Amino acid sequence: MGAEKNWYLVCYDIREQKRWRRVFKKLKGRGDWLQYSIFRLHLSKAQMEELRWQIEGILAEEDDLMIFRLCHGCAHRVVDSKEEHEWKKAPPSFDIL
Template sequence: MAEIKHWYLICYDIRSPKRWRKAYKLLQGYGDRVQYSIFRCRLTQRDREKLRWELEQILVTEDSLFVAGLCHRCEERLQKCNRPGVWVDDFDCFRIV
């Protein structure tokens, strides 16, 4: 059975440019950049924990990380402003192998 995916907003404030680039490259593999330090990712619970663990290997105590899960009701109320197609929500719930 396929795992359920949810939207997550991942925001970070990283003080070192070197660590920032590492985190940025890592997050590009998981989702789409919304702003410079904000990504949106559609992840399973397992993927979310893996990503969080990988980010913790990069970040230090002076850096900040915020992961906000969006419930289905929140997803419905997202405003799609300025950039059409930013929040494409017609993902398939099932994966045929």
């Protein structure tokens, strides 16, 4: 059985293009790219902590990173104008064998 996953909203403000690109590549493929520097991710706490550690290793002091953990109810009330009016429901956090 896998670890419980949560929704996260990751926002960053990186002042140098090379660092921005490195962070973008870390996030791309792990979640949905919503806007220029905003991703939504569905990860376990351990996966999020590892990703945060990797991103913070790229950032300079002048850069900013904000990570919001969203409860299940909050995640389903967020409106994304590029897609549907609700986020897709999370896949179950367990496997049936």
